Amino acid sequence: MANEAARIWVVDDDRAVRFVLATALREAGFEVDGFDSAQSALDALRSRPAPDLLFTDVRMPGDDGLVLLDKLKTAHPRLPVIVMSAYTDIASTAGAFRGGAHEFLSKPFDLDDAVALAERVLPNAAADNHASAEAPADGAAQAETLIGGTPAMRALFRSIGRLAQAPVSVLITGETGTGKELVARALHRESPRARKPFVALNTAAIPSELLESELFGHEAGAFTGASRRHIGRFEQADGGTLFLDEIGDMPLPLQTRLLRVLAENEFFRVGGRELIRVDVRVIAATHQPLESLVADGRFRADLLHRLDVVRLRLPPLRERRDDVPKLAEVFLQSAARKLGAPAKRFSKQALERLQAHDWPGNVRELENLCWRLAAMAPGEAISRADVDEALAARPFAAAESATAWEAALSAWARAQLAEGNEGIHADARERFDRALLEAALAHTGGRRSEAAVRLGLGRNTLTRKLGPGRKRR
Numbered sequence: 001m002a003n004e005a006a007r008i009w010v011v012d013d014d015r016a017v018r019f020v021l022a023t024a025l026r027e028a029g030f031e032v033d034g035f036d037s038a039q040s041a042l043d044a045l046r047s048r049p050a051p052d053l054l055f056t057d058v059r060m061p062g063d064d065g066l067v068l069l070d071k072l073k074t075a076h077p078r079l080p081v082i083v084m085s086a087y088t089d090i091a092s093t094a095g096a097f098r099g100g101a102h103e104f105l106s107k108p109f110d111l112d113d114a115v116a117l118a119e120r121v122l123p124n125a126a127a128d129n130h131a132s133a134e135a136p137a138d139g140a141a142q143a144e145t146l147i148g149g150t151p152a153m154r155a156l157f158r159s160i161g162r163l164a165q166a167p168v169s170v171l172i173t174g175e176t177g178t179g180k181e182l183v184a185r186a187l188h189r190e191s192p193r194a195r196k197p198f199v200a201l202n203t204a205a206i207p208s209e210l211l212e213s214e215l216f217g218h219e220a221g222a223f224t225g226a227s228r229r230h231i232g233r234f235e236q237a238d239g240g241t242l243f244l245d246e247i248g249d250m251p252l253p254l255q256t257r258l259l260r261v262l263a264e265n266e267f268f269r270v271g272g273r274e275l276i277r278v279d280v281r282v283i284a285a286t287h288q289p290l291e292s293l294v295a296d297g298r299f300r301a302d303l304l305h306r307l308d309v310v311r312l313r314l315p316p317l318r319e320r321r322d323d324v325p326k327l328a329e330v331f332l333q334s335a336a337r338k339l340g341a342p343a344k345r346f347s348k349q350a351l352e353r354l355q356a357h358d359w360p361g362n363v364r365e366l367e368n369l370c371w372r373l374a375a376m377a378p379g380e381a382i383s384r385a386d387v388d389e390a391l392a393a394r395p396f397a398a399a400e401s402a403t404a405w406e407a408a409l410s411a412w413a414r415a416q417l418a419e420g421n422e423g424i425h426a427d428a429r430e431r432f433d434r435a436l437l438e439a440a441l442a443h444t445g446g447r448r449s450e451a452a453v454r455l456g457l458g459r460n461t462l463t464r465k466l467g468p469g470r471k472r473r
């Protein structure tokens, strides 16, 4: 039966949050409008019917989200409102929501969680045409599940179970794409801290001059461009877990500061005078041999000892080939479901071919390949030749990938224009630069000179482009 899509409004002054949330909700079949302030949403309410659900940020210039909530409760008492709030805001604002039928979404949030929440509030309300892709929330659960039946993975799961309960620091080592972040999330999820935030920071993806304020926050006016107070990842993760990915890329002076904070559990924000006390469990990860970085004088031995109370090594996929078929089948099904493509399955020969591959990009490479097969392979059964072809078409050399990102860019631009945003060229260019720079830095293990060469840019140009405001997650 064709039903009409439920309408959702997203109110947030942060254009990026508005965009990604609106896109995810639209993909789930909702009709979405974005507003950059409480006032613009209230203005719209005068000329348009109220939406079925409204997401709002708390901190915004002008009226904040709480004022908006207050006004909405008077004018539209039955309108459900989901308040998106940085974790650190929640304690101070919780009282305002008591008694209301409203929900919290603590920032930074997972898009799948946000969509699942909307679906809970508005069951059966997404438009039929989009909703046919079956239970999207299922995909979110799957992405969190660690798959593995080989002895190495079983041993790892046992360690996760044991370590999750102990508040010790854990160092996760393994090649790129082996699942280090997934393991860190599992350690958090199984721990007594599970209800508190899991906050991830990729040290290699953030320019070193911004890393300190990203970790510890800064006060307004702490440096040029710091117009507002910024709450760092340590504070965001209070009570929970902070995952520091690519820890080997952390500059030495910051290593010293991190060591002190780990010992004392307190710090000052950059430019701040208030001593901030936190209770954070740190899980670090690296694909580099930290011992040799210590020998080269690039990593502090005492920091290594503090982080490396327990070490978990994630084996590369080629050392656990028996896990390949199960992983491939799960990824293929989930990709088909998310793409809304018909279900497919692997032939026996296709699975054998996958098992024989060496997977330099590990599980991530396998996952990407399955997405490609779900989208491209012609038949319902995937043959060995399909796998050969997909393996030969390296993701970034393949013509279809080149056109895929152009199509995505075009969709993004249309969505921005539909939202009434102006000056989107600058925003798009920034995102384009960021994608290229991060890919190059990830490829070169954070080495800027090499990244500049690979991109065909001068080193100074690269440094300038890396300037303020580059964040990955």
Ligand SMILES: Nc1ncnc2c1ncn2[C@@H]1O[C@H](COP(=O)(O)OP(=O)(O)OP(=O)(O)O)[C@@H](O)[C@H]1O
Residues within 6 Å of the ligand: 143, 145, 146, 147, 148, 174, 175, 176, 177, 178, 179, 180, 181, 182, 183, 245, 287, 327, 363, 364, 367
């Ligand atoms: N055992 C597993 N079961 C299911 N999915 C997995 C598994 N291991 C990894 N993945 C998936 O593979 C992708 C890469 O995993 P993840 O980001 O955790 O790797 P990583 O080691 O942290 O990579 P990097 O070092 O590049 O940051 C993710 O999409 C993750 O969900």
